[in-house]
Amino acid sequence: MLPSQLLVTRTFQGRVRPVFMIPSSEALELARKMIGIYSEGIGKRQGEIADEVASLEGGAFDFRAVRGLKAVLDKYSSYSPDSPVDPRELRRRAFAAARGPALDDYERSRALTAASEGLGIAVEEADRIFWGDLEAERTLSHFEPMEPIQLLARYNLSLMQTLLFRSTSLEIQAPGNWKPVLRRAKQLGLMYEIDGAGEGQRLIVEGPASAIKLTERYGTSLAKLIPQIIRCSQWSVKAGILTRWREPRLLSFSLSSEDGALLPRDGAIGNSETFDSALEEGFYRRFSSLGSRWKILREPDMIRVGSGKAFLPDFAFELHKRRIYLEIVGFWTPEYIARKIEKLKGAANVEMMIAVDRSLGITTDYPGGVVFFENEVPLKPIIDRLERAEEELMAHEIGRLSGLSIPIEGDVVSVGGLAVALGVPQEALRKHFESTTPAGYVLAGWQLVKESKIAEIDSVLAGVRALKRACEILESQGITDPYPILERLGYSVRMSGLAIDGAEIKKKEKNREERSG
Structure with a gap:
């Protein structure tokens, strides 16, 4: 943007427009001259650059346009003090040596000499850089070159931004x-x-x-x-x-x-x-690191909130086709938030949480839940809300499964694969099988295994002692998690260190009643 005093506009019948610079030959020539001043001005003082630009005022263009072009060029320039020492430290030492105002050249020279000797520079150098950190005294150290038509376009953009x-x-x-x-x-x-x-x-x-x-x-x-x-x-x-x-x-x-x-x-x-959205990015990173079953989505689909209006939340949490949205509020007025919440209340079948910056001093009874924060959005109330929703989801799905006739085929059936085929959460299906295991099957981890298959595996494992070999046999039989089956068959595992190579399996001894029977 430009300083407001450099905004050039025209108004007519209630309308206003910026006075854009048309790329005429005169405008392009002015832009070329100004770019030249900067391109050839490396090492010159900022005050010198400003004086050269000022000499171009008074021609065919409004002086505000010339100064506006300069403001754009300054955005692509870097100025720095041309000084071997910090001018502020030099002045501090000189004022301390003077012990009061230097009323004549002798006193000034004495104070400057004392300050320069303490900093290891010549008196002449100290005199030159005494005010070197002031804006007009800084020197042009870098300029990003551009074409004249680019300068005019960037100036026009700045005019538009300033008007808006x-x-x-x-x-x-x-x-x-x-x-x-x-x-x-x-x-x-x-x-x-x-x-x-x-x-x-x-x-x-x-x-x-x-x-x-x-x-x-x-x-x-x-x-x-x-x-x-x-x-x-x-x-x-x-x-x-x-x-x-x-x-x-x-x-x-x-x-x-x-x-x-x-x-x-x-x-x-x-x-x-790029906008540094540290608040949203920080929340996304912290939530993602939790390993939650809820998948976090950034900028999900729009939500229709009635009366032809729509809304795009910051995040959505998704689990088994259920979505709960989150909007983080950090730079809004209380009036705007109140209107937004009223609209969200009209969104049918939408679960939404709102995180509000506590410094805004807003209180609300939004039914979806409000989380207040100061520096970062807290995870606990978000997780608590998602866990309650997951419990509700599981209870609903388990209840639905109890009324279904689920066809089971094969010696070994994956609970996860069956859940996908049925379109239900695999956690809910596993909980259903815990209480209602199909006849002739055993629930072993995340698999249903036929009892006859377990008996077959028992006979194959007879005489096997190495855990690694037992796992290979079970894998060849389609078992992905060997330990529930080994436990079912009465085997214990004895580890020798952390590696599986030296581990052994051994059938537990039957109790006396079983032996005597």
Whole structure:
């Protein structure tokens, strides 16, 4: 963005437009000269650069445009003090040596000499760099070159961003490209709603002028959304612009991809600034490390919340086709949150949790559950909610399975594979078999094994002592987990160290009653 005093606009019949720089021969020549000043200015003081740019004012272009171009060029420049020592330390030593104001050249020279000797530099060097850390005294150390037409396009983008800093709302249409724009809006923490569907779908973002206490910070975030919009092949924006010149007025602003030739294209935007969404990323990383059965999804599908509105939550947790959504709230106004919650209450058959920054001072009775946080979203209330949902899910599925006739075929049947075929959670099916084991089968770990097959395996294992050999035999019989079968057959395992190679199996002795019988 540009400083507000450099914004150049025209108004007509309630509409406002930035005065973009058309790439005419005169404008391109001005841009070329200014780029030349910077390209040839490495090592020059910032004040010298500014003086050279100022000499170009007063021509065919508004002085604000020249200064605006300079502001853009400064974003691609680096300045640093041209000093072997910290000028602040030099001044501290000089003021200490003077013991008061230096009223004449002699006193000044004496203080400067004492300071320079302490820092190991010449008096002449100390005199040159005494104020070297001031902005005008810093020297140009790096400049990222660009073409004249790129400079004009970047200036036009900055004009658009600066104007939208005064917007009350921004309505965006980007047919076929809306999801990257929405994703960026969410990353930036902007307050938004989705209206309509299909090609007519609109993303409506609240403007800085509607967020009274967040104007500067929020306006900067909104400005960062604009490059993502103009990257789309087809787009249009509409905004209400609040002006405070003489008396407040609300003007309308609109722009579309038909004006795209005046704005940066992909290669001219430069490196896009990535939003540091540490809060969301940190939560995602911490939850993923838990190994939960619930799968966490980032930016799941949109939720319709009635009246043609839609909503895209931050996360969804999914287990056996059941989804519970989570929205993290950290940069919204209380009024916006209240409206959002009311809309979510109207979402049919949607389970949603909301995590709210405690500093916002919001209290709500949202039925889906509210988790308050300070620095990071706590995992425990999230996990507790998911565990309750899993218990409900298991109870429902087990109850459903009790009324089903489940066909079992084969000597060894995988519970997991059977669950997939039946479309039920494998945990629920295993719990069902624990209480209702099919006739003629034994539940061994995650497999159903025919009793006749177990008897066959028992005879094959006769005389086998090495655990490794026993496991190989069981694997050849289709058994994936040997230990439940070995235990069923009355074998104990004796380990010799941690490796399986030296381990042995031995049948437990039958008790006396069994022997006497």
